[in-house]
Amino acid sequence: MALLELNGVSLGFAGNTVLQDVDFAVGERAIASLIGPNGAGKTSLFNCITGFYKPQRGRITFGGAQMLSLKPWQVTRAGIARTFQNVRLFRQMSVLENVMSGQHCRTNAGAIGAIFRVPAQRREEEHIHEVAGACLRFVGIDADEWGRDATTLAYGHQRRVEIARALATEPKLLLLDEPAAGLTRGEKAELVTLISRIRDERGVAVLLIEHDTSLVMSISERVSVLDHGVMIAEGAPKEIQANPRVIEAYLGSEDAEAALAL
Amino acid sequence: MALEPGSPGPQSVEARPSAWGGLSAILDTPQKRGITIVVILAAMVIAPQAFGPYATVILTNALLYTILALGLNVVVGYAGLLDLGYAAFFAVGAYSVGILTTGFGWNFWATIPVAVIVAMIAGVIIGGPTLRLRSDYLAIVTLGFGEIVRIAARNLQITGAASGISGIEQPWLFGWHIARQVDFYYVFLVLAVIAILVSVRLANSRLGRAWLYVRHDEDAAEAMGIDRVRVKLAAYIIGAIYGSIGGAFFAVNLTAISPQSFSFQQSTLFLMAVVLGGMGKIPGVILGAFVVVLGPELLRDLGSFRYLVFAVGLLLIMLFRPSGIWPSGGKR
Numbered sequence: 001m002a003l004l005e006l007n008g009v010s011l012g013f014a015g016n017t018v019l020q021d022v023d024f025a026v027g028e029r030a031i032a033s034l035i036g037p038n039g040a041g042k043t044s045l046f047n048c049i050t051g052f053y054k055p056q057r058g059r060i061t062f063g064g065a066q067m068l069s070l071k072p073w074q075v076t077r078a079g080i081a082r083t084f085q086n087v088r089l090f091r092q093m094s095v096l097e098n099v100m101s102g103q104h105c106r107t108n109a110g111a112i113g114a115i116f117r118v119p120a121q122r123r124e125e126e127h128i129h130e131v132a133g134a135c136l137r138f139v140g141i142d143a144d145e146w147g148r149d150a151t152t153l154a155y156g157h158q159r160r161v162e163i164a165r166a167l168a169t170e171p172k173l174l175l176l177d178e179p180a181a182g183l184t185r186g187e188k189a190e191l192v193t194l195i196s197r198i199r200d201e202r203g204v205a206v207l208l209i210e211h212d213t214s215l216v217m218s219i220s221e222r223v224s225v226l227d228h229g230v231m232i233a234e235g236a237p238k239e240i241q242a243n244p245r246v247i248e249a250y251l252g253s254e255d256a257e258a259a260l261a262l
Numbered sequence: 263m264a265l266e267p268g269s270p271g272p273q274s275v276e277a278r279p280s281a282w283g284g285l286s287a288i289l290d291t292p293q294k295r296g297i298t299i300v301v302i303l304a305a306m307v308i309a310p311q312a313f314g315p316y317a318t319v320i321l322t323n324a325l326l327y328t329i330l331a332l333g334l335n336v337v338v339g340y341a342g343l344l345d346l347g348y349a350a351f352f353a354v355g356a357y358s359v360g361i362l363t364t365g366f367g368w369n370f371w372a373t374i375p376v377a378v379i380v381a382m383i384a385g386v387i388i389g390g391p392t393l394r395l396r397s398d399y400l401a402i403v404t405l406g407f408g409e410i411v412r413i414a415a416r417n418l419q420i421t422g423a424a425s426g427i428s429g430i431e432q433p434w435l436f437g438w439h440i441a442r443q444v445d446f447y448y449v450f451l452v453l454a455v456i457a458i459l460v461s462v463r464l465a466n467s468r469l470g471r472a473w474l475y476v477r478h479d480e481d482a483a484e485a486m487g488i489d490r491v492r493v494k495l496a497a498y499i500i501g502a503i504y505g506s507i508g509g510a511f512f513a514v515n516l517t518a519i520s521p522q523s524f525s526f527q528q529s530t531l532f533l534m535a536v537v538l539g540g541m542g543k544i545p546g547v548i549l550g551a552f553v554v555v556l557g558p559e560l561l562r563d564l565g566s567f568r569y570l571v572f573a574v575g576l577l578l579i580m581l582f583r584p585s586g587i588w589p590s591g592g593k594r
Contacts, residue, residue: 050485076487088482090475101475105487107468111500114467115460121467128468169487 003028003205004049004080004173009058011041011048011229018044019055019229026173026222031199031206033216035240036226037250042209043085045226046175050082051075063172077105081171083162085178085209089150095161096146099132102168106131135164138202139194156187163194167202174198176208180215188212192219217241225249306451310444318447320559322515325450326508327551329457331535332544333504336461338533339542340470341497342477343393344401347408348532351502353415353524354381355509360427360519361420370433374510381506382499389498393491408529416521426520430513446515453511457504461544464500473497474542538579540586549587 002025011019019041026032034042047053049060051072060067062078070078081102089098107128113121136146139160145153150161159179166174176195180188192215198204210216216223217237225233225240227249233240240246289295310318330352337345358377362368384407392403415421422428432441440449464470472493475483480490513519531554539550557575561568579587 052481052484071489072481072484073487073489076485082485084482084485088479090478090482093471093474093478097471097474100471101483101486101488104468104472104475109468111464111467111469111496114463114469117463124468165486 002026003063005061007059009048009055011044011053011055017229022231024224024231026205026207029199029203029205031195031220032222033220034209034224034226035216040226041229042226043177046177050080076169079172081166081169082175083166083177083179087158087162089158089161091151093150094147095150096132098150098161099135099165099168100128102165103128103131106170132168135167139164156183171204173205178209178211180210180212188215195219310447315443318443322447322450324552324555325454326512327535327555328454328548329508330505330532331547331551332457332461333501334532335536335547336497337501338536340473341494343397343494345404346401347404347529348505349524349528350408350411351381351505352509353411354384355506356513356519357415357421359510359513360430363430364427370514377506377510378503381502385499385502389495393494408526412521412524426518428518430517433514458544469496538587540588543588546586546588
């Protein structure tokens with residue numbers, strides 16, 4: 001059984017269909033990609049999975065459990081973490097504090113514990129620090145940057161902090177929304193290594209939305225193609241590159257450049 | 263915590279030299295900051311002897327405002343919820359004490375847990391449904407709540423209607439009759455110190471961080487697994503407890519309470535202390551409370567012009583330091 005499964009998911013806003021009968025699955029420890037022209041509904045699909053949007057029809061299961069009725073924070077607690085298309089780090093907070101937010105749903109000290117600094121609360125705080133530090137080291141952010149205001153880091157580093165923050169929630173599935181956008185060629189290569197390490201060393205399945213087709217083809221085991229809210233193809237990178245419907249979808253859009261890259 | 267404080271953030275790029283810049287340069291080590299706190303505390307301890315009975319009354323009031331502003335700061339400064347009816351919780355505390363001591367002969371200390379529980383229940387009733395909505399709605403609902411509490415107090419038999427409750431007995435503590443103004447001054451000083459400690463500890467905790475996450479970006483916070491409604495409700499209830507305890511001691515200090523003490527104007531004064539000093543910054547909020555209380559007193563010589571001068575002063579502060587008097591950046 002797949003880790004994440006979507007069956008017949010349909011979403012619309014005020015009569016406009018955004019997603020139509022989408023079937024989709026991600027396996028345990030898989031690296032999968034979701035591609036498609038601009039406005040195809042990729043981010044909307046992410047938002048359905050993570051509970052930010054409520055599809056009108058369909059089923060979403062994760063590890064066998066129903067996800068549709070869950071709120072975003074419950075989805076994260078169930079083991080799905082995400083990053084955002086435009087980096088959304090917490091302003092005026094340090095890099096470390098940003099990543100510590102991921103541990104919130106795995107810890108439980110409350111106001112009383114904080115006020116009286118009970119031993120359990122202090123142990124938990126230490127644990128949160130350790131996990132956050134380990135996640136930052138994992139994505140390659142050194143300790144001398146941890147105290148800095150997160151939004152002052154170089155853009156590529158902010159992207160990595162966001163991934164560290166998502167990893168700090170201890171997910172089973174990580175959703176990356178255009179993680180390579182705005183990165184340099186060298187940073188993209190590092191990202192590819194990082195994504196493989198997330199799967200290989202942490203056992204976390206990764207699903208990414210990405211416009212850089214060569215990056216997608218090089219890293220993904222499965223690629224799904226969304227066009228105008230409809231899933232038009234699904235398969236190994238080789239099959240997708242040869243699929244005439246996919247090429248047509250791209251040529252029909254402004255993403256002709258991406259079509260040439262296919 | 264293994265934080266590196268030395269790394270230069272862009273905050274330090276601020277080239278304009280200022281009095282605050284000089285201050286933070288002087289207070290650069292924990293030891294120096296500790297000494298400053300001890301000096302300020304010592305000054306507060308000898309203040310009644312040094313300045314006489316009138317100043318003691320004013321300073322007691324400033325300490326009361328400090329407690330209330332710190333409570334409201336949790337709601338407004340940390341969680342980013344605009345509360346326009348904070349005086350309602352202040353009233354809940356004061357009237358709980360007033361009713362239970364004069365009407366039912368309770369001991370003052372026994373009424374405090376009741377005052378706290380009543381405030382918590384009120385917080386859940388008001389906050390529970392509204393905190394699910396966008397925060398603008400909370401401002402409207404709390405504004406209404408503040409008025410409802412005041413109007414109810416003015417019309418109910420049990421709250422003494424418009425004349426309020428008088429003859430509230432001053433409490434005893436281990437043989438110490440807290441009766442003179444100086445006694446109350448020290449009680450409020452201790453309460454203010456506790457309020458500060460609690461605020462500092464909350465700010466540096468899992469819950470305190472969660473408030474900031476939610477305030478900065480609700481969606482990202484939720485994506486990190488934070489239940490924003492629950493976290494906001496916690497802030498609202500903690501604020502309610504501060505307000506209620508402040509109100510309880512306010513009642514025994516004055517021995518008489520009436521609906522006028524809990525008007526919308528009170529709520530705005532509390533909010534002003536928080537915004538003026540700098541939302542979410544504990545030293546700033548304390549400073550704000552003192553400015554709001556001491557400002558009109560220090561301008562007393564100006565007679566009827568004093569509120570005009572005070573208002574212009576406040577406007578100028580907000581114009582030149584829109585995020586509060588206390589400098590941002592550095593440690594919270």
